[in-house]
Amino acid sequence: MKIRTLRTVLFAWLAPLLFLGVFFFYPLARILSQGLDFAALHAGFFSDTIQVLAFTVYQAALSTLLTLLIGLPLAYFFARYDFAGKAFFRTLTAIPFMLPTVVVAAGFNALLGPRGWANLALMHLTGESIPPITFVGTLGAILVAHVFYNATITIRLVGNAWATLDSHLTEAARSLGAGTFETLYRVTLPLLAPSIWASTLLVFLFDFTSYGVILLLGGPRYATLEVAIYIQALHMLNLPAASLLSLLQLLCTLAFSTLYSRHVTRAAAQPKPRPSSTNLRTAQTGRERLFMAGMLSLILAFFALPMLALPLRSVSRFEADRAQRTPVSTGLTLEFYGDLFINRRDSVFYVPPVQAAIDSLAFAGLTVVLSLLLAFPAAAALARPGRLEKWIDPFLMLPLGASAVTLGLGYIVTFNRPPLALLTSPWLIPLAHTTIALPFVIRSLQTALAAIPERYREAAAVLGASRWQSWLAVEWPIISRATISAGAFAFTISLGEFGAASLLARPEYPTLPTAIYRFLSQPGGSNYGQAMAAATLLMVVTGLGIFLIEKLRLPGTGEF
C-alpha cells in the first residue's frame, strides 16, 4: 500500500466534490430544509407512502432482472462476434436511452396499442372486434419499456469487460475438462462480476426513479416515489410531502449504493487484460450462426420495431375517417419535415430545427467534456480505494437517485441570486446534465481502471516511467474503450434529458426534446406530424453522434 499524500487526495477529489457540492448537494439541501415539516402532512400520508415505496422497489427489481436477462447475452454477442453492420446494431440498442418518454410511448402505442399494428393484424386474422393485446396501462408495459430504455447500460458496461477478458483463462478451464456452463459459472462470471454489479446498480437506480414511463405507459394506477414527488411538488403544491418523499428516495438510493460498494469493495483485477480484437470471431459453426441470427432478430424486434413507428409516422399523412365531408387522403409526404423549417405562427419562440439540433449537440458535447474531466481523477482513486474512497463512494451515486423535480426546485431557490445567479444562464443546462451524467461516467471508468493489474504500473515504474508516462502508455490504452463508452453515455444522457432542459432551457436555446413537446402540446395533424419528424431527427442526430463517438480513435489508443 503506497502512502497517499494530501496532494493526491486533493487532486482526485477537489474538483468532483466541489462540483457536486455546488450543483447537487447544496441546492438539494436548500430545498429540503425549506420543505421538511412533518406537521403539514395529511393523515393517510404514511400508509400511502409505504404502498408507493413497495411498488417502486418491486417494479425496479423486476425490471432490472429482465434487463440483465436481455442485456447479458447481447453484451456477450457484441463483445465476441464480428460481423458487418455491428456498429449500426450497437447504436440501435443505445438510441432508446435518450428518447423522450412521450415519443417512446407513441412508438409502443403504434405497435401494441389498441389501434396498433399488432392488434390490427390479429383482429384482421381472427375476425374479432376487440383488440386481443392489452399493453398500455399494464405492469408489463412498464417492464418492457424499462428494458427497452436501460438494456444498453448492461450491454456497454458488461460488454466492455467481456471484450477485454483474457480468453486464455476460459481456454485453460476448458482444456482442464470444464464444460461450457462450468466455465461460464466458475471463470467468466466471477471475472465479470464487478461490471455486472455496476450495471445492475445503475439499471436499478434508473428503474427506481422512473417517472415518464410509469405515467405514460403504466397509467395513473401505478405510482413510483418519483411520480408521487412530482404530483405533490408541482400539482398539489405540497412542498412538505414532496420533500419527505425526496428524502426517502435519497435514503433508499444511499442504501442501495452502500450495499453495492460493501459487496463489491474492489473490482477483481484481471491477471492479463487482452486487446478486444483478439477475442473477436466471426460466426463459423451452425450453432454460432444460429446464436447470431437469434441475437440480431432480438435487436430488430425489441429495439428497432417500436422505434420504427416514428419515422414511418413522420412521413405518412392520413386524414381518413375524420371530417366526413372532405375526401379521404392518405399517402407519403415529406411536408412535416418541410414545415419544421417554417415559422408558421410567426412565433417569437420559433427556432429552426437545425438550431435546436445544434443547441442539443452543443450541450451534449459540453456535458461529455465536463463529466469526463471531473470523473477521471475520481474514478482512478475509486479503483484503488482507501478508507476515504469507501466512504465517499455511495454518495457519488446520489445524483442518480435524486428526484429531478426536487433538484429543479432546489436550483430555483439556490441560483436565483448572486453569487450564483446562474438561473438565467444557458450554462446551467450542461452543468445540470453533468451532475446526472457524472455518476455514470465515474462508474464506467472505475470498473475499467480497477481491472488493470497493479503490476503493469509497477513494471512501468521500475522501467523508469513517471506516473504521467505510465498513465499514458499503460492505463490509457486499456481504458480508452471504456472512456469512449462513458462519453457516449454522457452524450445520450444530455441529449435525452428533458427534465433539466424544460426547467432551465431559455427560449433562445431550445433543445430537440423541448421542441418535440412544444409540437405535441397543441392539437392538429400537422403538429403531430412535426413532433414525429422532430423525434426522428433526434434519433438520427443521436444515432450519428453515438456512431461517431464509437468510431473515434483517440490518440494513444491501442487495440483494447
Add this chain to the structure above:
Amino acid sequence: MKRIFLASLMLSVLLSACGSAVTPVPASGQQALAASATVAPAATPTLLPADTPEPTTSGATPSAARTLTVMTHDSFAASEAVIQEFEQANNVKVTFLKSGDAGAALNKAILAKDAPLADVFYGVDNTFLSRALEADIFDSYASPLLSNIDPALQLDLKNRALPVDYGDVCINYSKAFFAKNGLQVPATLDDLTKPEYKDMMVVENPATSSSGLAFLLVTIAKYGDPGYLDYWKALKANGVVVVDGWETAYNTNFSGSAGSGPQPLVVSYASSPAAEVIYATTPLDDAPTASILGSGTCFRQIEFVGILKGTKNRDLAEKFVDFMLDVKFQEDMPLNMYVYPANTQARLPDSFVKYAQVATDPAGAPANLDAMRDTWINAWTEAVLK
C-alpha cells in the same frame, strides 16, 4: 504537477463560466440572435454567451436597452412582430422565462419570491389564483385598460392578478364516429354514464393535469361533495379511461385527432376544433371534432398576469401589463395560444369565429378550492383508480 495544473485549469474554466454568466451584458434581441446563430459544438469557451443580465442590474446606463423578464408557463406563445413592437416602443428587451406547466411555473415563482426571477408573471389560472394571492407574490396594479376587460373575469378585486384570457375545458368528440354509428352525441354529464357510451371516453388524471382538474371541478360543481364521487364511480363502471395528461389523452387515446386512438370522447378545450382545422395536414372545410357545450359541462379557465413583488422595473412591468391587456396583443393571442381575449374590444380571427366554440354557463373555480384540492384529488384517486 501537470495534473494539478490540469485540475486548476478546469476549475478556472468552470468559475469563469459562472463568472461570465453573472456579468451584466445588456444585449439587444439582434445580438442574442446573432450569438446563438454562431453556436458551434467545437467552440467551447465562446459557446453560450450569457446574454441576459439580472433584472436588478439593468438600467445602469440610460441609453442602453433595459431588460424586462416575464416568467410564464411552457404554453405561452406570441407573434414575434407584436413583441418587437413593444420592445421598440419602450427601448426594452423582453426575456421570457418559461418555467414548466402552469402549476410548476407558479410554484417556482412562489419559492423564489425573496429574490424574484422576473418582473412580470403571466399564466396563473383561476384554479391556482388563491394560492398565488395567499403567497403574496404580486403587487397591485390598477391598469387603466381594466375598463375594457370583461368584469366577470376580474376575480381579484385588489387587482394583484389581472385577467388576460380565458378558455373553456369541454368534452370534445369525433364527429365522424358519431355520424358513422348513427349515435346521438351525449349532451349532459349524466348521458356519459349511459350504456350506449360505454368505453368511449378518455379523461386526464386531475392529480397530474390541469384539464383533468378542471373536469373534476365541473363534476363537483354539478353534483356537489361527496355526490361527485358517486358520479365518477358510475363513469368508471361505464369504462372511462384515465391517462396522465392532455398530450396522451388527445394525441394517443382520442379517435378524432391525428393519433386515431380508441376513444371518441376526450376532455379537451372548446378551441381545439379550430386548431384541428388550422393545423390540418390537408385543407379541411370543417372541423373533424366539436365540443359538448351544454349547461354545466364545461369549466372556464381564466389566466392572469401580475407584477411580481420586488421588481426593480416597476415602470416597465406596468407598461407590459398594459400591453398584454391592450387590443394588439389580445388579438394576437387566440391563434397563438387558442384562448379567448379578456378585452371586450378585441376582435376574434375568422377561424375562431367559425370553428371555436364558447361554453354556455361554464363552471368556475370554487372559493374553497385551495383548501380542498388535496382532499378532492385524494378521494377521486381512491374512487376511480383503486
